[in-house]
Structure formats: C-alpha cells, structure tokens
Amino acid sequence: MKTWGLIARALEAQGSCALVSVVKAEGSVPREEGARMVVTARGFHGTIGGGTLEWKALAEAQRLLGKLRQVKMLTQSLGPDLGQCCGGRVTLAIESFDGKSLAETRQLAARELQGPFTLTTRLPGITECYGQQGRHVLVFGAGHVGRALILALAPLPFDVTWADPRPEAFPGAMPQNVTGFSGDPLAAVAAARDGAIAFIMSHSHALDLEITDAALRNARIAHVGLIGSATKRARFERRLGEAGVEPARISGLICPIGIGGIRSKHPAAIAVSVAAQLITLDEALSAAGTEGMLASRNAG
Incomplete structure (x- = not known):
C-alpha cells in the first residue's frame, strides 16, 4: 500500500x-x-x-x-x-x-x-x-484468468507488472500495486528484479513458449509458472530442452499452476488458487533468503 x-x-x-x-x-x-x-x-x-x-x-x-x-x-x-x-x-x-x-x-x-x-x-x-518494495510478480496475459488474478493480487503486498502486447486488453483502471506493460513481453522479462516470480497465461501458446523460454533463462526470476495441462507441460519441456534451456530450470517450471484441491476452472477460482501459490512461494523465498538462493543457482 x-x-x-x-x-x-x-x-x-x-x-x-x-x-x-x-x-x-x-x-x-x-x-x-x-x-x-x-x-x-x-x-x-x-x-x-x-x-x-x-x-x-x-x-x-x-x-x-x-x-x-x-x-x-x-x-x-x-x-x-x-x-x-x-x-x-x-x-x-x-x-x-x-x-x-x-x-x-x-x-x-x-x-x-x-x-x-x-x-x-x-x-x-x-x-x-x-516505500518498501514487495516481491516483484510478473503476470503475462490480460485475458479472463489474468484479469481475475490481478484483482486477487490487488490487496496483497506484491509489486506487479502486468504485461500483454495488446494495449486494448487492459481495463481502464488498475490496482495501486499494478503497472501495465503493453510493449514487448520479453522486455518485461528482462526488467525482472532479483527474486521475481513470473506467471504466464497469454492468449497464445506460441507467445507462452517464447516468454517461458526467456523467463527460465533469466536467473533473477526465482520461479516461473505456466498456465496449462500436463500435456502442455510435456510439449513445452521438450521444446525448451531442444532450445538449450537448463534441465534444472525446466524441471522447476510450475505447470499446471495453482494450489492443489481446487478443481474449478472458473477464472476467479483459478486466480484464488494462483494467488495462494504466490503467497506460498514468496514466503518460502523470504525464509530461505532470496539472495542466497540466487547466488547458489548462479554458482551451479
């Protein structure tokens, strides 16, 4: 706030x-x-x-x-x-x-x-x-689930970058903790802060793959989540491996996204599940010490 x-x-x-x-x-x-x-x-x-x-x-x-x-x-x-x-x-x-x-x-x-x-x-x-900065969360996609997730994150202590290359996809007003980004999504990936978390849910599987590839290669991004099924994950894992993304980063990809136990496919229900997952990831990173985790990953 x-x-x-x-x-x-x-x-x-x-x-x-x-x-x-x-x-x-x-x-x-x-x-x-x-x-x-x-x-x-x-x-x-x-x-x-x-x-x-x-x-x-x-x-x-x-x-x-x-x-x-x-x-x-x-x-x-x-x-x-x-x-x-x-x-x-x-x-x-x-x-x-x-x-x-x-x-x-x-x-x-x-x-x-x-x-x-x-x-x-x-x-x-x-x-x-x-003026304390919250965890940097990047949300890619301004579709139904993206919009619902932004509303779920509005009262939480995150600094959110909401990226979509379609300017018309954004609503007229955004929560105080959200910054809209309608340029090249890969530029938003490159601007991620240390310990950031990126969740990808764009309107295009091809764009999802492009963003996921860039996010997994960015050592400043601690966790990458991708909306989709187990089948989508398998396809992406194969293509990311062929593209030379590190196996450890690919195995750490969160897909499907959201906490367990919620089966509803309603956008608002998915958003609640993903918001809960983001809180869990944020608290785990804070407890472990984000800087130490990143330094260990870079050393490996």
Whole structure:
C-alpha cells in the first residue's frame, strides 16, 4: 500500500483523512509494526488486523476527520482492554490530516514512489519506514484468468507488472500495486528484479513458449509458472530442452499452476488458487533468503 499517495489523493478529493499506524507490537498481535490504515469519510484502505482493535481505531480516526492536524497515541492490551484472545499489546498512532497537509503529503508520496525511506522526526521517538518494495510478480496475459488474478493480487503486498502486447486488453483502471506493460513481453522479462516470480497465461501458446523460454533463462526470476495441462507441460519441456534451456530450470517450471484441491476452472477460482501459490512461494523465498538462493543457482 502506497500510504502517502493514498493520503494525498484523499486530501485532494475530500479535504481530510486520518492515518492509523501500528507503532509498537508486543506479544501475539494481529499485525506487525508498520501496518497502516488510511481512513476517510467514505471508508478505509489497509488494515491493522481487524476485530475489536481495528473497530475501535476506526472510530477514533473518524472522530478526528475534519479537525486540525493532530496525533493521538492509543495503547491497548488486547485481552484485558478489548476481550481479544491474542493476548498481546499494541500501540497505535492515530493522525488527522487536513488541506494544509497536502503539500507535505505530496512530497512524501513522491519519495514513496522512488523506493524505501525512513522518517525519524515526524513522530517523536518513532522510526517509520515507507516505500518498501514487495516481491516483484510478473503476470503475462490480460485475458479472463489474468484479469481475475490481478484483482486477487490487488490487496496483497506484491509489486506487479502486468504485461500483454495488446494495449486494448487492459481495463481502464488498475490496482495501486499494478503497472501495465503493453510493449514487448520479453522486455518485461528482462526488467525482472532479483527474486521475481513470473506467471504466464497469454492468449497464445506460441507467445507462452517464447516468454517461458526467456523467463527460465533469466536467473533473477526465482520461479516461473505456466498456465496449462500436463500435456502442455510435456510439449513445452521438450521444446525448451531442444532450445538449450537448463534441465534444472525446466524441471522447476510450475505447470499446471495453482494450489492443489481446487478443481474449478472458473477464472476467479483459478486466480484464488494462483494467488495462494504466490503467497506460498514468496514466503518460502523470504525464509530461505532470496539472495542466497540466487547466488547458489548462479554458482551451479
């Protein structure tokens, strides 16, 4: 979630908003330090974990809407104070913003787009981190499954490149974490960041093969997934082998895609299955250390 971009747009459209941030988390708590929620008169974006804690934070934030810039600190023991079973303790910063904050928030929104940065003086005694990059996910194909997958990935902490050589295939609006790419799909493959994950579901098997070949040859891409059946996989394996792609990379190709146990071929069901698989792959890469995995692969 691009926090400052959301705040700037809210101020431009509505004149006021509030930001709820988890600034300290102890014990078993719903969300980690740095989790945030932007609250407006029309709703909210993000979450600090749901349940009674979030409901109370929303009420406090809504009370600050339309008021001058101010910060309220709220510390809650989830069990004794709220009756939640987690048992931890959370400190929240609840801030209001008005039109006078617009220039500052626009500057912070611009910094956020450039990459990670920290603020140490905005809230006394609190170091804030913004602009963190999520796992780079490349989705090739803007057909029914591609569109459904993009919607499934919209609330997740991924930085998504959505590539399709047909500009007219894209919808008029895209989620905040998605960048459309209508040029040569192989250029999108070449621009993949370290530890990226690529899932291929284009409108053409020939294009699928071309993208899969390029993605498997790109050592920065940790996992490559391809929509299709076991028969399609067998054909692609043979052609990729003939083209000289490393056997280890071919054997690591994910095809069919999605987690087990879901048989539905409805695009939205496939998207849910693939999104769950992406979360699993991302967490495994993070736990193993993406840089170490890539270095080991290159050495081999």
